Amino acid sequence: xxxxxxxMILSAIVFVTGVVGVLIRRNIIMLLLSIELMLNxxxxxxxxxxxxxxxxxxxxxVFFALTVAAAEVAVGLAIIIALYRGxxxxxxxxxxxxxx
Amino acid sequence: MTIVSTADLLAILPELLVMAGGCLVLVLDPLTAKDxxxxxxxxxxxxxxxxxxxxxxxxxxxxxxxRPAFSGLYVLDAYGAFWKLLLILVSxxxxxxxxxxxxxxxxxxxxxxxxxxxxxxxxxxxxSGTDLLVIYLGLELMSLSLYVMAGFKRYAPRSLEAAxxxxxxxxxxxxxxxxxxxxxxxxxxxTTLAGIRDxxxxxxxxxxxxxxxxxLLVVGFGFKVAAVPFHMWTPDVYEGSPTSVxxxxxxxxxxxxxxxxxxxxxxxxxxxxxSWRMLLVAVCIATMVLGNVVAIVQTNIKRMLAYSxxxxxxxxxxxxxxxxxxxxxxxxxxxxxxxxxxLGAFAxxxxxxxxxxxxxxxxxxxxxxxxNKWAALVMLLFMFSLAGIPPTxxxxxxxxxxxxxxxxxxxxxxxxAVVFAAISAYFYLRVVMVxxxxxxxxxxxxxxxxxxxxxxxxxxxxxxxxxxxxxxLGVFPDPLIQAAQSAxxxxx
Amino acid sequence: MTPDMVPANYLPIVIFMVVAAGFGxxxxxxxxxxxxxxxxxxxxxxxxxGAPVFHxxxxxxxMRYYIIAMLFVIFDIETVFIFPWAVIFNQxxxxxxxxxxxxxxxxxxxxxxxxxxxxxxxx
Numbered sequence: 001x002x003x004x005x006x007x008m009i010l011s012a013i014v015f016v017t018g019v020v021g022v023l024i025r026r027n028i029i030m031l032l033l034s035i036e037l038m039l040n041x042x043x044x045x046x047x048x049x050x051x052x053x054x055x056x057x058x059x060x061x062v063f064f065a066l067t068v069a070a071a072e073v074a075v076g077l078a079i080i081i082a083l084y085r086g087x088x089x090x091x092x093x094x095x096x097x098x099x100x
Numbered sequence: 101m102t103i104v105s106t107a108d109l110l111a112i113l114p115e116l117l118v119m120a121g122g123c124l125v126l127v128l129d130p131l132t133a134k135d136x137x138x139x140x141x142x143x144x145x146x147x148x149x150x151x152x153x154x155x156x157x158x159x160x161x162x163x164x165x166x167r168p169a170f171s172g173l174y175v176l177d178a179y180g181a182f183w184k185l186l187l188i189l190v191s192x193x194x195x196x197x198x199x200x201x202x203x204x205x206x207x208x209x210x211x212x213x214x215x216x217x218x219x220x221x222x223x224x225x226x227x228s229g230t231d232l233l234v235i236y237l238g239l240e241l242m243s244l245s246l247y248v249m250a251g252f253k254r255y256a257p258r259s260l261e262a263a264x265x266x267x268x269x270x271x272x273x274x275x276x277x278x279x280x281x282x283x284x285x286x287x288x289x290x291t292t293l294a295g296i297r298d299x300x301x302x303x304x305x306x307x308x309x310x311x312x313x314x315x316l317l318v319v320g321f322g323f324k325v326a327a328v329p330f331h332m333w334t335p336d337v338y339e340g341s342p343t344s345v346x347x348x349x350x351x352x353x354x355x356x357x358x359x360x361x362x363x364x365x366x367x368x369x370x371x372x373x374x375s376w377r378m379l380l381v382a383v384c385i386a387t388m389v390l391g392n393v394v395a396i397v398q399t400n401i402k403r404m405l406a407y408s409x410x411x412x413x414x415x416x417x418x419x420x421x422x423x424x425x426x427x428x429x430x431x432x433x434x435x436x437x438x439x440x441x442x443l444g445a446f447a448x449x450x451x452x453x454x455x456x457x458x459x460x461x462x463x464x465x466x467x468x469x470x471x472n473k474w475a476a477l478v479m480l481l482f483m484f485s486l487a488g489i490p491p492t493x494x495x496x497x498x499x500x501x502x503x504x505x506x507x508x509x510x511x512x513x514x515x516x517a518v519v520f521a522a523i524s525a526y527f528y529l530r531v532v533m534v535x536x537x538x539x540x541x542x543x544x545x546x547x548x549x550x551x552x553x554x555x556x557x558x559x560x561x562x563x564x565x566x567x568x569x570x571x572x573l574g575v576f577p578d579p580l581i582q583a584a585q586s587a588x589x590x591x592x
Numbered sequence: 593m594t595p596d597m598v599p600a601n602y603l604p605i606v607i608f609m610v611v612a613a614g615f616g617x618x619x620x621x622x623x624x625x626x627x628x629x630x631x632x633x634x635x636x637x638x639x640x641x642g643a644p645v646f647h648x649x650x651x652x653x654x655m656r657y658y659i660i661a662m663l664f665v666i667f668d669i670e671t672v673f674i675f676p677w678a679v680i681f682n683q684x685x686x687x688x689x690x691x692x693x694x695x696x697x698x699x700x701x702x703x704x705x706x707x708x709x710x711x712x713x714x715x
Binding site: 063066067070071073074077078081084085 | 655658659661662663665666668669672673676
Binding site for chain 2: 008011015018019022028031032035038039041042045046048049053055057058060061064065068071072075076078079080082083086087092095097098
């Protein structure tokens with residue numbers, strides 16, 4: 001049996017990849033994908049904990065987290081489309097009308 | 101197999117009303133003729149009225165023992181009812197304000213009311229959920245609606261930019277929050293607040309994963325309430341969004357986030373109070389310092405109010421750091437009063453027009469007393485209240501927060517807060533100064549540059565409610581204080 | 593890596609992977625050795641018959657595509673809830689049916705809105 005800590009390390013690596021992606025990437029689509037990575041790292045955690053604790057609540061949480069992630073992608077894509085129509089860019093460095 | 105009882109459904113009646121109302125507005129929007137769209141705003145107000153009545157009835161019936169619903173995922177208690185009434189009231193005022201403001205900005209779309217209702221239902225779920233899953237879903241429903249509302253003026257680059265920044269940083273923070281929840285679940289084996297509390301009691305003190313989960317939750321909620329160092333999104337998003345949306349974000353979303361913040365930290369993480377208290381004291385001081393100091397150099401009133409809202413989050417955090425009955429009651433009192441004064445200040449900004457644009461520079465307030473003495477007078481009232489000058493309600497709010505800190509032997513924190521409250525008077529009174537002590541500039545009368553005040557009956561109604569709220573609660577705050585004290589969380 | 597990390601249950605999968613890869617490699621190698629080599633221009637074109645290639649396949653995708661994709665994401669994820677519901681439908685009975693109908697109605701509200709706002713028109 002694979003120890004729980006392996007799953008936790010995997011999910012931590014995926015999560016940190018997502019966080020670093022959000023911090024260093026400049027293309028807003030890549031930011032969206034990095035955020036998805038963070039959410040999926042969470043899902044790995046939930047499923048692993050749920051299996052090892054014998055508690056189904058974690059898997060239920062994954063269902064809802066997946067749905068929320070989908071809704072987030074839809075809203076994010078809508079905002080990116082509107083942004084591209086208005087400013088013809090998907091580069092966050094060019095979002096500089098107001099200082100960050 | 102019965103899973104849901106009638107009592108459960110009755111417990112979420114206000115939420116169901118608001119959610120169904122939001123969906124109905126979306127369905128009715130394509131079916132209504134163009135010149136009848138105003139009816140959808142009235143319909144939304146009627147829905148809010150119904151929800152308020154039900155919520156008020158709950159509040160009366162509930163003082164005493166909380167009633168769990170949905171097998172412990174949800175609770176019907178006075179704490180939740182207090183916040184719900186406040187949030188419904190704020191949403192109603194924002195709809196009234198928006199009805200006039202959206203027409204001026206030429207973004208008069210009924211979807212706005214649907215988004216207000218949907219985001220309100222998210223907030224209501226958030227303040228009453230006793231399971232982290234339910235709280236997370238409510239938080240996301242609130243945030244997703246707000247992301248769209250921030251970009252509501254979709255042909256204005258600033259509004260789009262605000263929506264993009266809010267979306268990226270907001271979903272980033274909810275990702276962090278979710279990771280914290282997953283670690284908490286792994287360590288305690290439960291996602292309900294009561295289960296987490298029991299799980300923590302069985303863990304050794306200083307468990308590293310538990311502390312990490314706690315830290316991640318602080319980051320997630322810190323983002324939502326705009327506490328330093330997680331405040332970066334606030335000034336840009338507040339400045340870029342349409343002002344009625346900014347008012348809603350600054351008041352309702354902050355109140356709902358604080359409500360959930362308090363419930364999660366006091367009910368679930370009460371066992372490791374000493375660990376999060378140290379962290380939050382640092383966050384709290386940083387928030388008060390940065391918010392008040394940076395607000396001084398702002399030239400845009402919406403940006404200034406954004407930093408002011410960061411600073412107010414710092415004061416309210418004191419109530420959480422204190423973590424006792426007086427602290428909880430003072431946070432509730434603070435945010436209720438803050439709602440009136442901040443909503444009022446933003447309402448004045450929506451009425452100020454420079455050419456076809458919004459007069460959102462502090463310079464646009466120059467000589468306002470000469471142009472429209474009533475607008476200047478209410479703005480003076482709100483600025484005094486935000487600065488915490490008696491006899492306005494802002495003073496009462498700050499007084500109870502500081503007393504709670506002193507009562508819990510945190511006099512140092514109270515002293516720092518008082519010092520920075522005094523500093524904050526500088527930038528609030530500067531607005532008063534330009535309104536009263538200066539003549540309207542030489543641009544007065546120039547077409548396209550002239551600032552004028554556009555008052556509509558709906559906006560005047562909002563201003564009246566806000567101004568009366570600030571005045572009455574300032575002189576006669578006892579009913580609200582008693583309501584807050586009777587609705588505090590049962591501390592364990 | 594500890595020995596219990598390589599369960600014997602995975603052995604058939606490893607054999608399967610080796611056979612699959614081997615089949616591919618052997619077939620390609622055999623074809624390479626047996627076939628005559630006679631390249632000419634038409635033979636090197638991406639499609640030996642049919643319309644000639646007229647531009648790069650990587651072009652801008654119309655904005656419409658993203659709007660449809662966005663709607664797809666929303667309606668696609670409902671399966672996550674419908675599937676577990678279907679598995680225990682017999683135990684849930686009438687209550688489950690009503691619950692799922694409510695869920696579908698909420699999705700239909702979104703569908704109705706998108707339809708009426710002409711988000712589904714392709715031009």
